[in-house]
Amino acid sequence: MSRLIDIDPDHDGVPAELVLTVGDVVRFNATGVLLRSGSSVEVVGILIDSVVGADGSVLTPLGVPNTVLLKASAPGESRVDVVSGDPFGPSTSRSVLCRVQGPPAAPRAS
Amino acid sequence: MSTNDESCVRAFREIGRITARFLDGEAAVAPGGGLDGTSMDGTSTDGTSMDGTSGVFSAPARDVSAGCRIMPLPARLQERAAEVATRINPVNAPLHQFQDDAAVDAPLRLTLTTAKYWGPLPKSLSVSFLERTPADLRTRIISHLNAWSHACGITFAATSGTGEVRISRGPGGYWSYLGTDIRLIPANRPTMNLQGFTMNHPESEFRRVVRHEAGHTLGFPHEHMRKALVERIDPQKAYAYFLQTQGWSQQMVDQQVLTPLDSRSIIGTEPDQDSIMCYQLPGDITRDGRPIPGGMDINQTDSAFAGLIYPRTLRSPDESLDAPSSSGTAVPEWSESEDPAFAGV
């Protein structure tokens, strides 16, 4: 089963190296991300949390992006810089090496 | 003057004519001063102008020259007034155009998203906290929400139940839903986020952040998204800057920085780069290299505009801002058969 891995850089920090499996999704509480090298992860999006309102519409608060989603898409290594803070002012960039492993081998038929 | 501006003038005149009726003879002097005698341009009807230091109107009203003042409407008329407000497009019409004969003493620049307007009646919004929050921090945050209440008729009051305003200090940065949208947010979700706020935060951050988010709750969008301020930004510089610092795509920069507010959805006058609702924007992205300073606190023009659209009229004189109540809804009414039509808009 693929995993959703939730990381709050300002609270938890980020590991220097993140070992993932193809199909994993990583969620950072962050305002931006820069893919520095590699193609083993893809940036799904830089997003803002929103909710479904009582009237059924999707409501979005006024604020800056607060969610970065990465997907481990292929075996290999990628380096990303995760940015948090104020996009218009002081922000912090943290570098993470994402080491993506292949999917687990399928069970052998008996 | 454009057709929309003319509609705006008519709408406000009509609202003024309706609301002035219950001032005649009985409510001309409202308790506690405030915006009671204030005309649409921020000038009191007895000729007293806005207090230049505090940003609040201090003179009691005593004359009713009607025409162009915002006063509370009976509840049955609020929806129609809001409907009128959403039809008008006064963004570039200085508010003195709503008044035939008064001069503008104070600039009025803040912006309101009309569809999210709470209406002109004074009201109290209840506030709760999603996480366990120390009492001193709750009190401090609410006192900063109520910084707006010194100038306008909306107050914030703590509740031990589920508030209309629900504050989280969890991850996600600083944000708030806009105006009356907070009523649509599921009750288990925050309507405002103040990531990581503690008593250790400096007072300046409480002023800059909490008051800004409270402004969103009142229905005020970002001032830096006004067309005139957006036009100060160099798109190519902005694309390069945010790509380098955040990894944002051009489309994202367009959405976040370069798309001005739809003028049909807002009411406001000149943009104000010192408004509490204006972000600080770096000089790296402006055409002239000068930063847009942004607001560090509610300024005088913020106060004036908030007081104009949310008048404090009929607030009880002994009503404390620290312990607001809902008594502001006790507005004298006339019979429904006497309601005039909102003609022409």
Ligand SMILES: [Zn+2]
């Ligand atoms: Zn904001």
